[in-house]
Amino acid sequence: MSERSESAQRAAAPEVTGESEVADLCRDLIRIDTSNYGDGSGPGERKAAEYVAEQLAEFGLEPRIIESAKGRASTVVRIEGEDRSRPGLLIHGHTDVVPANAADWTYDPFSGEIADGCVWGRGAVDMKDMDAMTLAVVRDRLRTGRKPPRDLVLAFLADEEAGGTYGARYLVDKHPDLFEGVTEAIGEVGGFSFTVNDRTRLYLVETAEKGMHWMRLTVEGRAGHGSMENDDNAITELCEAVARLGRHQFPLRITKTVRAFLDELSDALGVELDPENMDETLRVLGGIAKMIGTTLRNTAQPTMLGAGYKVNVIPGQATAHVDGRFLPGYEEEFLAELDSVLGPRVKRESLHSDKAIETSFDGALVEAMQTALRAEDPIARAVPYCLSGGTDAKSFQDLGIRCFGFAPLQLPPELDFAGMFHGVDERVPVEGLKFGVRVLDRFIDAC
Ligand SMILES: [Zn+2]
Numbered sequence: 001m002s003e004r005s006e007s008a009q010r011a012a013a014p015e016v017t018g019e020s021e022v023a024d025l026c027r028d029l030i031r032i033d034t035s036n037y038g039d040g041s042g043p044g045e046r047k048a049a050e051y052v053a054e055q056l057a058e059f060g061l062e063p064r065i066i067e068s069a070k071g072r073a074s075t076v077v078r079i080e081g082e083d084r085s086r087p088g089l090l091i092h093g094h095t096d097v098v099p100a101n102a103a104d105w106t107y108d109p110f111s112g113e114i115a116d117g118c119v120w121g122r123g124a125v126d127m128k129d130m131d132a133m134t135l136a137v138v139r140d141r142l143r144t145g146r147k148p149p150r151d152l153v154l155a156f157l158a159d160e161e162a163g164g165t166y167g168a169r170y171l172v173d174k175h176p177d178l179f180e181g182v183t184e185a186i187g188e189v190g191g192f193s194f195t196v197n198d199r200t201r202l203y204l205v206e207t208a209e210k211g212m213h214w215m216r217l218t219v220e221g222r223a224g225h226g227s228m229e230n231d232d233n234a235i236t237e238l239c240e241a242v243a244r245l246g247r248h249q250f251p252l253r254i255t256k257t258v259r260a261f262l263d264e265l266s267d268a269l270g271v272e273l274d275p276e277n278m279d280e281t282l283r284v285l286g287g288i289a290k291m292i293g294t295t296l297r298n299t300a301q302p303t304m305l306g307a308g309y310k311v312n313v314i315p316g317q318a319t320a321h322v323d324g325r326f327l328p329g330y331e332e333e334f335l336a337e338l339d340s341v342l343g344p345r346v347k348r349e350s351l352h353s354d355k356a357i358e359t360s361f362d363g364a365l366v367e368a369m370q371t372a373l374r375a376e377d378p379i380a381r382a383v384p385y386c387l388s389g390g391t392d393a394k395s396f397q398d399l400g401i402r403c404f405g406f407a408p409l410q411l412p413p414e415l416d417f418a419g420m421f422h423g424v425d426e427r428v429p430v431e432g433l434k435f436g437v438r439v440l441d442r443f444i445d446a447c
Helices: 003-012 018-031 045-057 128-143 168-174 234-247 256-269 278-293 331-342 364-376 393-397 430-446
Strands: 064-067 073-079 088-094 118-120 152-157 182-187 192-197 200-209 211-220 299-307 317-326 347-354 380-387 402-405 427-429
Touching: 018 045, 018 118, 018 128, 018 430, 045 064, 045 073, 045 128, 045 152, 073 168, 088 128, 118 430, 128 152, 128 430, 152 168, 168 393, 182 393, 192 256, 192 278, 200 256, 200 364, 200 393, 211 234, 211 331, 234 299, 234 317, 234 331, 256 278, 256 380, 278 380, 317 331, 331 347, 364 380, 364 402, 364 430, 393 402, 427 430
Parallel strands: 088 152, 088 182, 182 402, 200 380
Antiparallel strands: 064 073, 073 152, 118 427, 192 200, 200 402, 211 317, 211 347, 299 317
């Protein structure tokens, strides 16, 4: 049976709702292997784009499938709202995933197994969950004839896991008309819950992202015979600089987003949190401490080394690669500090860089998130946080779109959610997906 007739059957059954089909949609998407190896060899983005388009076309929408290169397909559709004079809202998700090694997994990562109350597989939280929730909510609204209050643009994107060049970046550069009139957006990585105690469950909404500099460091030295003394050995010089950098701790910098997060957390806990004593704060945060901890400072981690070609030859050059991440507002400080740690012998080249972004946690859209969450979870409290990585939001910001990470999920406290991203046995609770559908539906009503 084709996917289309299967979903047509689902649509025909009167009891089908967004909640009832969201896990199936998520499973179907996981079964399409959209691994992105970063070299264009991933097989599945086109298939995923077609699957998404079919789900939307079933209810009369006319989605566009746009290819940036062969097989690198994204699906975009606009849904007319009640008040077309209002600016539009973008809901975006990527369809590609990072590769998975099946031997490490309990269930095959592309089987979309539903077991122990979870949908298992690569992409279950990053981010076929949100793709499925978006499809489920939109299909339900179309099925029941409920228009959104304003225009919605849905974008299901290729290539996020390799920087978005063939997905969001391409659409923003080549097809900005698709997003005309759009002023706000929701996407990954936010909206997930962190249960503080039986009175408070925080939902972390992403309002900021660190920026990045991927760099190559080079030291030139004097080449020569390995048996000779050499006080200008490129390897020695480079290694000293790399070791200094690797051990360097950049200073604590509390951005306005992290400050707001800490204020909310301390209010929820009823205790003062000392930003100067983050160890204690991070202890309170348990599983999400690693997500928050890395947004307190700039970081620069050495990741690759290269030099030499024979044991008795001193090479004239040595290189290293560094993955640098900076906080919003601290790019200049980051680069200056980096150079001072590395010293004058090291030549630094940028291989790839992307900006940091930050927006404030206020306004009607944030209210809509709060309201929707509280309606489904009386102890919900949405709080802003900064993501240490990057998402397609960086591209959409270039169109003046204000971006939030809001893919609502209620999670059991024991689930290591941060560890699910790109992790082994990635999975999402079915109840969490259903919760997300209800919240997103309310959110759209209030947006
Ligand atoms: Zn993602």
